[in-house]
């Protein structure tokens with residue numbers, strides 16, 4: 243089969259997924275990290291009422307237009323109380339956040355005022371600077387108005403959304419149900435870290451499940467670990483059937499290649515699922531399985547740990563975003579330049595672990611490629627800031643070659 247370009251593989255992955263149906267209403271404390279299901283307008287005005295922006299004195303601007311002026315001041319407005327209407331020609335002591343008394347339309351900061359006493363003993367204030375209409379006060383609804391568009395469906399709810407929702411008197415939000423993801427590793431040679439190996443049998447530590455568990459540890463995802471499956475079609479079939487009965491997405495790693503021990507395609511076929519074993523023109527991550535089992539999307543990642551990581555963040559991330567109802571587009575990255583030459587042949591798109599070189603002046607960020615390449619290498623990732631995508635059609639990649647830089651924040655969906 244001819245290798246498919248990376249963009250074709252992204253499109254094929256996207257075409258398999260559609261947003262999960264089902265929503266739930268959650269109170270704000272349970273909403274962070276969930277995906278908003280419906281556009282949510284402001285429920286109340288923010289600010290909720292006209293209030294003072296500073297500690298000082300409320301008055302009619304007209305009464306303080308020409309400073310200095312002394313105004314009787316016997317009224318008080320405290321936060322959390324309702325002040326009496328303010329009579330003309332008078333001032334009211336007011337504190338930050340307290341309601342503006344009816345009649346007042348200006349606040350003068352206390353630093354520009356002095357408390358004085360009139361000859362008859364009445365408390366008064368000497369206003370030292372001219373008052374401006376609307377000065378030092380915040381009007382109800384000047385930031386958000388009830389009914390006005392506020393939160394957009396598909397948003398991953400973070401601190402900004404929560405602050406705005408609460409301020410606009412939204413107590414609960416309609417979010418999409420969690421995306422259910424089941425994942426497993428394939429391979430007789432695999433053992434979990436720390437598990438004792440059988441005497442004399444070389445064992446490889448399963449790093450792909452912990453990697454996937456970490457990527458899936460998001461509030462909008464419900465993940466189920468289906469363990470390590472041996473290279474036996476029946477066992478794989480049983481695990482996949484269990485996964486597909488529950489999950490929206492099933493992710494496997496290993497068993498994707500062409501050897502006799504690679505049983506995944508057969509297990510999917512026996513379950514009457516669809517399965518396309520793509521050869522993607524990328525390095526690493528050439529073998530990629532895309533399919534469907536019942537209602538679940540199937541994503542088959544290569545076993546090699548770096549290849550599995552790249553496939554998981556690129557294709558897994560895209561499918562997950564689509565399933566979750568978030569905007570889902572091919573990871574865009576941003577334009578950056580290779581700081582040094584990379585040896586390559588035209589044909590496959592490279593995904594390389596890179597570190598941002600500290601900026602020197604203007605221009606796109608420059609990237610240092612880390613460690614020797616190889617689809618099984620993990621150590622170079624540890625010092626990386628993201629992945630560089632070197633376009634497949636480039637015959638060579640000298641220093642200064644423009645690439646797409648995918649930050650880990652972008653790839654992990656946290657940026």
Ligand SMILES: Nc1nc2c(c(=O)[nH]1)N[C@H]1C(S)=C(S)[C@@H](COP(=O)(O)OP(=O)(O)OC[C@H]3O[C@@H](n4cnc5c(N)ncnc54)[C@H](O)[C@@H]3O)O[C@H]1N2
Pocket residue numbers: 427428429431432446447448449450451495496497498499500504527528529543544545546547549617
């Ligand atoms: N004759 C060919 N052989 C291979 C080809 C090919 O085109 N022709 N492609 C190579 C490429 S590229 C890749 S990538 C791998 C993909 O193989 P599989 O997906 O079938 O993966 P395995 O064979 O099961 O394992 C490969 C490698 O990775 C280790 N592994 C597997 N799972 C895990 C895990 N969960 N945690 C850590 N390490 C894992 C496994 O022990 C092997 O070392 O095929 C090439 N071969």
Ligand code: MOO
Pocket residue numbers: 524525526527528529544546549550617618
């Ligand atoms: O495509 Mo494989 O992932 O190079 O090792």
